[in-house]
Amino acid sequence: MIEVRNITKIFSDELGLKQVLLNNLSFNIADEKITSIIAPVSSGKSTLLKIISDLENPTDGSIINSSRKKIIYLPSLPSSFPWLSVKQNMLVGRINNSDDRFNSIINLVGLEGYENHRPHNSSDGFRFRISLARSLNQNPSLIILDEPFKMMKQESREELYLLVKEINKTIKTSFLIATSDVSEALCLADVTILMKKDPMEVIPLQIQNTPAAKNWINNNFEEFLKIKNQIEISLKGNDLNR
């Protein structure tokens, strides 16, 4: 389990005035589960994700990673290196995995036959698969996806939702997915965390075992709408309270 403990992030703006971006946030990220963070735009979620993955320092608070394995961060825009082939991309960073593991990851993310392909003209979906493969090759305790499907077509999104679910089910990798799309979070996650802005507050919303959603949403449409509305009202809470 990864514990996010009392994270506070304060920035100084251009005039030197201090701005509180994250205020005393605490929550846990469960092992072997898909957790989603739903947050409005400009609420500081990317900063929070970078703090969790040790790419940025908090002003106060700490991240406790009991597994001591890597936490991998994938930004919202494609991050596979277009000058490297799929195989070379996967070998960036830690490279002491066996061929078997390498091949099983390639098969799992659906890149078999593309090992020597360079992704510079490929779709965002294909580049996302490469980034996922590279991340899995690091044998991480958690993969953080920062609004990964924002720029993708609905068709690609649905394919990749299933892929993330499949990876989580097959090799028990934990995921933390940030999104501002409520439907996406509900489709994917086992546990959903809400981040409200002003005052900054985190409300863990335990929606356990949400099924790979398309079918579930079709079969439980009223329930889906009810949950979606509840979340959207919570996210707008600060506006309604004024």
Next chain:
Amino acid sequence: MKERRNNFKNTFFLIAAILFVYIILFQFILPINRFLPRPSLILNSFQLILAEYNIANALSNSLLVIYISLIVTFVIIYANVPHLFKWFVKYKNSFITVSVFKYIPVFFAMVILNLWFLDKLYGEFIFAVLFCLTISLNKLFSLTWKVKEEYILVAKNLGLTPMEISERVFWKSIEPEFIKYFEKVHISLWSILLAFEFIGNTKGLGKAFQDAFADSNLTAVIIFGILIIILISIGNLIIDSFHKIFTSWEA
């Protein structure tokens, strides 16, 4: 590929049209004028002019200086890639301060270096390498801030060292645009070096231009011009092919 073929076709037709107009206008309508020589005169005096102005020597001198300077510049930059980006980021303000030297006209540098080194070939080399290095480093500096943040974040997250990030992310990310920019460096160097040779007392093509200019030999000037256009086009084709073969990605 289709677009490339179309561009090639369009260029070919443009050159053919210009040649056609030139031949009709200056061979048949205005054979005697003070702007351009008759096409037949160029064809007939081509070999004679090349021999008279010792173009083989002049050409080898200029080609040697231009292409060795380009190669030396590329090698210096390539060998220092891991450090360059680190310096750019660390001393960003110092680089911005140094950029005040951009207001020094190249012509001034040309005259000064000509005076310092007189007609020495290594003076030309020093001038050419300094010129290429200055504009290439300036380009590299401006490209550094265009590297996508996602790549840097991912590289840091994967545990790459700052040196590895410089070499494997910064450089690779801007390499295609930088190589493409070498076409501009190449064209600029030709123009600048010809001017350097023209005002100095060197043995290059610029000197041949100077002699033709002193003789008021318009035909020779046009022939040298055609020769240079062909050489620049071949040079740029080579750089473009290098770009397409080795750095074909879009970062």
